[in-house]
Amino acid sequence: xxxxxxxxxxxxxxxxxxxxxxxxxxxxxxxxxxxxxxxxxxxxxxxxxxxxxxxxxxxxxxxxxxxxxxxxxxxxxxxxxxxxxxxxxxxxxxxxxxxxxxxxxxxxxxxxxxxxxxxxxxxxxxxxxxxxxxxxxxxxxxxxxxxxxxxxxxxxxxxxxxxxxxxxxx
Amino acid sequence: xxxxxxxxxxxxxxxxxxxxxxxxxxxxxxxxxxxxxxxxxxxxxxxxxxxxxxxxxxxxxxxxxxxxxxxxxxxxxxxxxxxxxxxxxxxxxxxxxxxxxxxxxxxxxxxxxxxxxxxxxxxxxxxxxxxxxxxxxxxxxxxxxxxxxxxxxxxxxxxxxxxxxxxxxx
Numbered sequence: 001x002x003x004x005x006x007x008x009x010x011x012x013x014x015x016x017x018x019x020x021x022x023x024x025x026x027x028x029x030x031x032x033x034x035x036x037x038x039x040x041x042x043x044x045x046x047x048x049x050x051x052x053x054x055x056x057x058x059x060x061x062x063x064x065x066x067x068x069x070x071x072x073x074x075x076x077x078x079x080x081x082x083x084x085x086x087x088x089x090x091x092x093x094x095x096x097x098x099x100x101x102x103x104x105x106x107x108x109x110x111x112x113x114x115x116x117x118x119x120x121x122x123x124x125x126x127x128x129x130x131x132x133x134x135x136x137x138x139x140x141x142x143x144x145x146x147x148x149x150x151x152x153x154x155x156x157x158x159x160x161x162x163x164x165x166x167x168x169x170x
Numbered sequence: 171x172x173x174x175x176x177x178x179x180x181x182x183x184x185x186x187x188x189x190x191x192x193x194x195x196x197x198x199x200x201x202x203x204x205x206x207x208x209x210x211x212x213x214x215x216x217x218x219x220x221x222x223x224x225x226x227x228x229x230x231x232x233x234x235x236x237x238x239x240x241x242x243x244x245x246x247x248x249x250x251x252x253x254x255x256x257x258x259x260x261x262x263x264x265x266x267x268x269x270x271x272x273x274x275x276x277x278x279x280x281x282x283x284x285x286x287x288x289x290x291x292x293x294x295x296x297x298x299x300x301x302x303x304x305x306x307x308x309x310x311x312x313x314x315x316x317x318x319x320x321x322x323x324x325x326x327x328x329x330x331x332x333x334x335x336x337x338x339x340x
Contacts, residue, residue, distance in 0.1 A: 064269050064306075071267040095273065096265045097241040099234050103265065103273050103309075131339060138337040139273075141309065147333055156334040163317050164334040165325040167308040169301060 018086060019079065026078070026121050034081035035089070037120065037125045043069065047088045054162050055108045073098050074129055078109065078122055089113045092126050094138075101131050105139040123153060141166075188256055189249065194246070196291050202252035203287065205259070207295045213239065213247050217258045225278045243268050244299055248279065248292055259283045262296050264308075272300050274310040293323060311336075 015023055020040025028035055045062045052059070065151055069075050078090025089110040096102030104126060136162045141164050142150050142157070151157055171237030185193055188208025215232045219309055222229070239245050248260025259280040274296060279289045300308055311334050312320050312327070321327055 005258075041257040062271065068267040068271070071269065078258040095267050095271055097238040099241065100230065101265055101273070101275055102240070105271055111266050127337060134339070138339075139311065140335050141332045142335050144315075144331045144333075147335075150335045155337050157333055157335050159336050161314045161325055162311045162334055163314075164332055165310050165312050165317075165320045165327050166329050166332075167297060167325050169304070169306050169308075 007105055014083060015081070018081070018083075024121075024125055026118055028116055028118075031116070035078045035113070036081050036086070037122060038077050038079060038128065039074070041077055041079060041086065043075060043088065043091070048091060051088055051091055051108055051110055054110050054112075057106075057108070069093065071085075071095075072115050072125065076122065076126055076129075078113075078118060080113075090118060090122055092122055094126065094130065096135065096138075098135060102133075102135045102138045104138060106147075107140075119149065120153060123150075136170050172289075184253060188251070188320070190254075194295055196288055198286055198288075200284070205283070206249045206251050206256070207292060208247050208249060209244070210298065211247055211249060211256065213245060213258065213261070221258055221261055221278055221280055222276075224280050226276070227276075239263065240269060241265075244296065246292065246296055246299075248283075248288060250283075250296055260292055262292055264296065264300065266305065266308075268303050268305060270306050272303075272305045272308045274308060277310075277316075289319065290323060293320075308338060 018041060019036050019038035022039050024037045026035040026037060045065055048065065049059060049062065072093045073096045074094040076092045077088055079086040090113065092104060092107040094102045094104050107119065107122065109122065114118065117127050127138065140150065147157060159165060185206065188211060189206050189208035192209050194207045196205040196207060215235055218235065219229060225337065242263045243266045244264040247258055247263045249256040260278060260283065261275040262274060264272045264274050271329050273306065277289065277292065297308065310320065317327060
């Protein structure tokens, strides 16, 4: 059944209300599920913790996570649309000065939703936001398993033989 | 000639006035020059540009540099003390959320002041500030020429075989 223009507008209003006007629908061919990228929909910290559990990340105190999100340059949620209760199925955030440097952290897609190109759409969305800010350069630290994922999307791996270094608080 | 305690106090007041109470004097054995690390003394953008020229970095529009500094987590100047006109001879800054992640950028010491351990003292000062914030992890991208500099100071190079990736704005 084709939806009428009025119904389409109703749906746009509903999506804007749930995810903010800067939301983007993901392309999910052959799927009945509607997945939405949003900058504005507030992330529930318990739901984020469940997502991090699902991808195997270690837990952090929620009050520290809250503060880290508050001080991030960009926080993106990938939501499985439901008019009553959208579910968080993906996430990424950036720190940075918003002008010269931005750094991407904590890119996650729930295992049940992996393999459908959502990680790539999430990263395109992140880079589109940073491009709109006119950030010069975006950086990230890629685990061995995702080096080709980023390489295939135009990221330069270790340009000028740069190496990454970490210092961990004692 | 030994200075009297009163004179010492005068000097502390002077240094606090110029560099803020959180300043730190650098150790420069055998040198008559007094060098001071400061979080609080405002960086003159033209002076910063001269420092960047001296270390061979490409120039950026000053309005973008100003905004980047305003949105940095931490900005540190290394000053050659002069009661009338302190000169900027070193610099470093960090971006980050101030809780989980911080990233160090733009570490520079003027060539005339290199080789005296000032870069190391600058980095110790930066890490002390980040430790006081209770940041979990600090990261940076090391050019080939400074990989051993960071390795010798306890930075872990490419832990878990992570690789750095950059995306440059078109």
